[in-house]
Amino acid sequence: xxxKKKVYPAINPISSxxxxxxxxxxxxxxxxxxxxxxxxxxxxxxxxxRFSHETCTFCPKPTTIEDWEYSGPPSRELxxxxxxxxxxxxxxxxxxxxxxxxxxxxxxxxxxxxxxxxITEEAFDxxxxxxxxxxxKAGHLDGVYLSLHGAMAVxxxxxxxxxxxxxxxxxxxxxxxxxxxxxxxxxxxxxSDVADAVFIIKRYPHYDTTLIGEHAARxxxxxxxxxxxxxxxxxxxxxxxxxxxxxTGVSPAMDIMxxxxxxxxxxxxxxxxxxxxxxxxxxxxxxxxxxxxxxxxQELADRIADDMSDYIWRKRKEFAGKRLPKTxxxxxxxxxxxxxxxxxxxxxxxSDRTGGSTHILEELIKQGAKNFCIATLCDKxxxxxxxxxxxxxxxxxxxxGGYSDKYAxxxxxxxxxxxxxxxxxxxxxxxxxxxxxNRVILTPHLxxxxxxxxxRPLGINLDDLDIIVLKSRVHFRxxxxxxxxxxxxxEVDAPGLGPADLTILPYKxxxxxxxxxxxxx
Ligand SMILES: [Zn+2]
Numbered sequence: 447x448x449x450k451k452k453v454y455p456a457i458n459p460i461s462s463x464x465x466x467x468x469x470x471x472x473x474x475x476x477x478x479x480x481x482x483x484x485x486x487x488x489x490x491x492x493x494x495x496r497f498s499h500e501t502c503t504f505c506p507k508p509t510t511i512e513d514w515e516y517s518g519p520p521s522r523e524l525x526x527x528x529x530x531x532x533x534x535x536x537x538x539x540x541x542x543x544x545x546x547x548x549x550x551x552x553x554x555x556x557x558x559x560x561x562x563x564x565i566t567e568e569a570f571d572x573x574x575x576x577x578x579x580x581x582x583k584a585g586h587l588d589g590v591y592l593s594l595h596g597a598m599a600v601x602x603x604x605x606x607x608x609x610x611x612x613x614x615x616x617x618x619x620x621x622x623x624x625x626x627x628x629x630x631x632x633x634x635x636x637x638s639d640v641a642d643a644v645f646i647i648k649r650y651p652h653y654d655t656t657l658i659g660e661h662a663a664r665x666x667x668x669x670x671x672x673x674x675x676x677x678x679x680x681x682x683x684x685x686x687x688x689x690x691x692x693x694t695g696v697s698p699a700m701d702i703m704x705x706x707x708x709x710x711x712x713x714x715x716x717x718x719x720x721x722x723x724x725x726x727x728x729x730x731x732x733x734x735x736x737x738x739x740x741x742x743x744q745e746l747a748d749r750i751a752d753d754m755s756d757y758i759w760r761k762r763k764e765f766a767g768k769r770l771p772k773t774x775x776x777x778x779x780x781x782x783x784x785x786x787x788x789x790x791x792x793x794x795x796x797s798d799r800t801g802g803s804t805h806i807l808e809e810l811i812k813q814g815a816k817n818f819c820i821a822t823l824c825d826k827x828x829x830x831x832x833x834x835x836x837x838x839x840x841x842x843x844x845x846x847g848g849y850s851d852k853y854a855x856x857x858x859x860x861x862x863x864x865x866x867x868x869x870x871x872x873x874x875x876x877x878x879x880x881x882x883x884n885r886v887i888l889t890p891h892l893x894x895x896x897x898x899x900x901x902r903p904l905g906i907n908l909d910d911l912d913i914i915v916l917k918s919r920v921h922f923r924x925x926x927x928x929x930x931x932x933x934x935x936x937e938v939d940a941p942g943l944g945p946a947d948l949t950i951l952p953y954k955x956x957x958x959x960x961x962x963x964x965x966x967x
Contacts, residue, residue, distance in 0.1 A: 447596055447702050447922070448828045451811055454903075455656060456733075459620075462672075466893050469660065469692065469745075470641075471617050473579065474940045478592060481501050482708070484960070488671055489545075489546060489547045490545045490588045490589075490667070491545075491547070491548055491585070491586055491588050492539065492545060492546070492547055492548065492587070492588060492589045492591055492666060492670075493533055493547075493548045493550050493581055493584050493587050493589050493590045493591070493618070493927060494524055494525075494535065494547055494548065494549060494550060494587070494590075494591045494592075494593070495524075495549050495550035495551075495577045495580075495581070495590070495591075495592055495593070495595055495614075496524060496531075496532065496552040496553075496592070496593040496595075497552060497553060497573055497574065497577065497592070497595070497598075497610060498555065498562075498593065498594055498595035498597055498598075498628075499556055499562070499565060499597070499598045500559070500560035500595050500597040500598075500628070500630055500724055500727075500876070501560070501562060501563065501564060501565055501597060501598055501600075501727055502562065502563060502723075502726045502727065502799050502878075502943060502944070503563055503564055503599045503621040503728045503729070504563070504726055504728070504799075504943045504951060504952075505561055505563040505799055505800055505851065505943055506563060506724075506800070506852075507558070507561075507562060507563055508562070508563050508564050508565070508566055508601075509556050509558075509562035509563065509565040509569065510566050510568075510569055511564070511566070511568060511569045511919070512557075512571060513554045513555075513556045513558065513562060513569075514554070514556045514557075514558040514559035514569055514573065515553075516556070517554050517555065517557070518554055519556065520551045520552055520553045520554070520573065520576055521551065521552065521866065522549035522550065522551050522552070523549065523655075523701060524550075524552060524916060525547060526580075527548060527740055528656075529557065529655070529656050529660075530593075530611055530655045530656060530659065531593040531626045531655050531656075531658060531659045532591075532593050532659060533656055533659060534614050534655065534656035534657060534658065534659025534660040534662075534663070535547075535591055535593075535626075535659035535660070535662055535663040536659075536663075536923065537659075537660060537663075537866075538655075538659075538660045538663035538667070538668070539663055539737065542663075542665070542667055542777070544655055545667070546717065548584050548585075548587065550577055550580045550581055550584065550590075551576055551580045552573075552577060553573045553576075557891060558891045558892055558896075559728075559891075559892065560597075560692045560724075560799070560892075561623040561799055561800045561801060561824075561850075561892040562664050564599055564600065564601045564683065564820075565598060565599065565600045565601070565606070566600075566601060567600060567601050567602045567603060568608055569600075570598075570600040570603055570609075570610075570751065572718055572837040573608065574606075574610045574613050575613065577610070577613070578613040578614055578616065578617040579617070580912045581614060581617040581618050581916070582617045582705075583746050584613045587618055587621060588621060588622075588623040588670045589621055589623070589624065589666050589669070589670050590614055590618055590621065590622070590623045590624070590668060590705070590825075591624050591625075591626070591663075591906065592610070592611065592614065592624070592625045592626070592641075593626050593659075594607050594610070594625055594626070594627060594631075595631065596627035596628055596629065596630070596631020596632065596954065597628065597630050597632050597724035597727055598635075599632075599727045599728070599729050600931070601714075603919045604669065604729065604730050604731075604955075605633070605634070605636045605637070605729075605730070605731055607631075607633060607637055608633070608636035608640055609626070611623060611625065611637065611640045611641045612640050620898065622642045622643070622669045623640075623641050623642050623665060624641065624642055624643045624644070624645070624662050624665065624666050624669075624676075625637065625641045625643070625644045625645070626644075626645050626646075626647075626655075626658050626659060626662050627644060627645070627646045627719075628646070628647060628652065628655075628721075629646055629647050629648065629649075629650055629652070629692070629720065629721050629722050630650075630689065630692075630694075630721065630723065630724040630812070630899070631646060631721040631723065631724070631735065631742075632721070632723050632724055632727055632729055632731045632732045632733065632735070633680075633721060633731055633737070633962070634680060634682055634730075634731040634865065635680040635736060635829060637680075638678040638679075638680040638737055639959055642669065642678075642805070642949045643666075643669075643676040643678065643717070643739045644678065644737045644739070644794070645661050645662045645665075645666055645848075646719035646720065646721050646735075646737060646853040647656070648694065648703045648707070648719070648720070649694050649703070649862050650692050650693055650694045650705065650722070650921075651693075651896070651920060651921050652921075652926075654757070654962045655707060661717060665739065666716065673714065674741050674742075675741060675742035676739050676740075676741070677739070677740050677742050677743060677744050677747055677935045678737060678738065678739050678740075678747060679736075679737075679738045679744070679747035679748045679751035680736065680737050680738075680751065681735070681736040681751045681752065681754070681755035681869065682731070682733065682734070682735055682736075682755070682957075683733075683736065683754075683755040683756075683758040683759045683762075683961060683963050684731055684733065684734075684759065684957065684960050684961055684965070685733055685734045685758055685766060686723060686725050686733040686734070686764045686766065686948060686956070686960050686961070686962070686963060687722055687723070687725060687733075687734070687765050688725050688766075688796075688919075688926070688944065688945070688946045688947075688948055689724070689725065689796070689919040689920060689944065690770070690794070690796040690797075690919040690920065690937050690944075690946055691765060691766065691768055691946070692722045693919075693920040693923060695923065695927075695928070697764070698764045698765050699722065699765065699806045701761070702720055702722075702754075702757065702758055702761065702765075703720065703821055704758055704852065705753075705754065706718040706719065706720050706754060707751050707752070707858045709738075710753070710844060713740070713746065713750075714816075715740065715741040716738070716739070716740050716741075716750065717738070717739040717740075717748055718736075718738050718754065719736070719737045719738070719739075720734065720735070720736055720737075720754060720758070721733055721734065721735045721737070723735065725944075725948050725951075726799060726943065726944050726951075726958060728951075728952075728953050728954055729954045729955055729956070730943045730955050730956065731795060731878065731958055732813035732953075732955075732956045732957075732960070733956070733957075735759050736751050736754040736755050736758070738750045738751045738754070739838070749861045759961075762961050762962070766948075766961060766962050767902065767962060768946070769939075769946070769947070770796075770937050770938065770939040771936065771937075771938055771939065772938070772939055772940070772944045773805045773938060773940045773941075774792060774808060774809055774811050774813075774935050776806075776812065776815050776937075776938030776939070777793070777806065777809040777810055777811070777815070777938070780793050780934070780936050780938075781813055781815055781913075783934040783936075784815075784817075784931065786818055787933070788933030788934040789817075789911070789913075789933055790911050790912060790913065790914050790931065790932060790933060791913050791914070791915060791932065791934045791935075792843070792913075792914050792915075792916060792922065792926050792932040792935045792936070793806060793914070793916070793920060793933070793936050793938050793941075794916055794919060794926075794935065794936070794937045794938065795915055795916065795918075795919055795938060795940055795944030796918065796919040796937050796938070796939070796942075796944065796946070796947065797853075797939060797940055797941070797943070797944045797945050798854070798917050798940065798943075798944070799883060799892070799942060799943040799944040800824065800850035800851040800892060800943065801824030801891070801892030801893065801917050801941060802823060802824045802847045802848065802849060802850025802851070802854045803847065803848075803850065803851075803853065803854040803855055803888070803917075803941075803942055804824055804846070804847040804848045804854065804855040804856060804858045805855045805858065805940040805941060805942075806820070806824070806848065806915050806938060806940055807820050807823065807858050807886065807915070808855060808856065808858055810884070810913065811858070811881065811884075811899075811908055811917070815882075815884070815912075815913055816880075816881070816882030816883055816884065816912065817882065817884070817910060817912035817913065818884050818912060818913035818914070818915065819884070819885040819886070819887065819901075819902065819906065819911050819913070819914050819915070819920075820885070820886040820887065820892045820910070821887045821895045821901075821916055822849055822875075822887040822888070822889040822895060822917060823846055823847045823886050823887065823888055823889070824847075824888075824889050824890070824891055824893065824917075825846050825847050825850075825888050825889075825890075826890040826891070826894050827887050828844055828845070828846045828847075828888055828890075829874055829875070829876050829890055830878070831844060832844065832864060832867060832876050832888075832894075833874065833876075835863050836867070837864065838864050838866060838867045838868070839863070839864065840863070840864050840865055841861075841862070841863050841864075842860075842861075842862065842878070843859065843860070843861045844859070844860055844878070845857035845858065845859050845860075846858055846860055846886060846888060850892075851895070851942075851943050853941040853942050853943060854942075855940075855943050856940070858905060860878050860880045861880060862878050862879050862880025862881070863878070864876060864877075864878060864903050865877040865878065865879040865885065865905060865906075866904050869898075870904060871902060873889065873890050873891070874890065875887060875888060875889050875890070877904050877905065877906065883910065885906060885907075887900075887904060887947075892917065893917070894916070894917055894918045894921060894923050895916050895917070895918065895922065896918060896921040896922050896924045897925025897926075898922060898925055898931060899924065914926070914932075914937075919937075919944070921944065924937075948962065948963060949962060949963055951963075
């Protein structure tokens with residue numbers, strides 16, 4: 447329908463003025479008719495839905511419908527930004543023109559993000575069926591674009607994203623279904639068997655979500671126009687890595703993504719994706735995944751996927767076998783770096799996945815550190831208590847943290863002053879000032895601080911800080927490393943649900959030959 451030739455009116459040989467006017471009338475009419483038919487023909491309708499979660503199955507609290515609807519009911523308002531997986535997709539569709547994007551009712555982000563444990567089957571059924579039913583009611587569709595994180599873990603559903611796409615397929619039939627994923631996705635061939643194409647971001651911190659949305663849109667449009675036939679190959683190299691080692695600014699994570707980009711540069715219309723996977727999920731498709739999309743070339747897709755998978759396997763020891771300093775050593779190193787003039791020094795408390803761990807706070811106090819800030823410590827109970835008996839400026843003695851999970855350490859007694867007690871981004875937060883100009887920022891849920899912009903609104907002057915403790919693995923590099931702000935960075939392996947040493951986690955459902963859990967070499 448898109449190659450239809452335009453119809454031009456024949457030239458009339460009679461040349462009186464009357465005839466000329468008549469001629470003009472017919473030409474204009476025909477052009478208008480042709481234009482309106484053309485518009486109708488070119489109107490492509492693509493449905494867009496979102497269902498994203500990174501589930502930490504070792505974390506204590508299941509993710510329920512209440513968590514999913516904490517910030518509002520499911521909504522069709524998906525096109526509010528030009529950035530991200532959906533914003534990038536939208537931008538390209540607008541550039542092409544003649545494309546109608548149909549927002550499908552989708553759940554928002556779940557409370558607590560990836561500190562949430564197993565999603566209940568009830569919640570998964572509710573939202574995947576809501577999406578499928580809304581697609582059934584959406585009228586004629588030419589394609590479906592799904593923005594999924596890819597690391598959902600659902601009680602009773604081993605591969606939730608593949609199951610969601612199956613339900614979507616049942617609803618829409620044989621039209622292209624394309625999926626965009628985070629690089630922490632845990633997937634395997636079950637997803638690529640049922641989806642037409644899968645695209646995964648390549649950078650951690652995740653700078654390229656908009657870009658991957660744009661890639662997906664181009665392939666979607668070309669596929670609908672019959673100019674592209676997505677053909678996929680999927681491989682599981684059998685390697686699992688902790689998030690803290692996956693930053694793509696360092697080798698070998700950087701080299702793996704560079705190799706994927708090289709393959710893409712050498713082959714027109716090829717999309718090479720690698721998910722490093724999310725290790726803190728006890729699921730059968732855990733670990734790295736390679737997914738290659740070509741234009742109707744299975745042999746090329748297989749060849750690239752094999753090469754990428756072999757490469758990741760060859761790099762497994764460098765990638766998964768590193769060791770990090772424990773709490774005492776890490777804190778000692780940070781204090782020494784301050785003495786060497788490297789302020790501000792960042793400690794990444796990477797293993798704390800619930801946000802309330804006090805190991806590093808306790809150790810900083812013990813070693814006499816000053817000018818430090820714990821950004822952040824998750825403790826809703828402490829915030830409620832402060833609200834009930836104090837206001838900003840008051841002195842207070844209160845126990846904080848140490849209960850968000852079984853590795854979270856002991857509550858730490860703070861004798862100090864309430865420096866801030868107010869809303870920050872819809873939630874009430876508190877800042878306590880204590881000891882030698884030290885601070886702890888209390889948040890009601892896990893809050894991963896990735897840039898220093900949080901400090902000023904809370905009344906904290908960045909220049910006052912020698913040590914900043916972040917509950918983050920790699921995302922903090924966005925605002926503290928790649929900006930050149932931190933004088934030194936220490937990733938510290940305190941006890942926690944997200945350890946760098948994965949061999950200590952009580953996995954039950956993962957493949958029995960995965961490196962470094964079962965295969966040691
Ligand atoms: Zn991620």
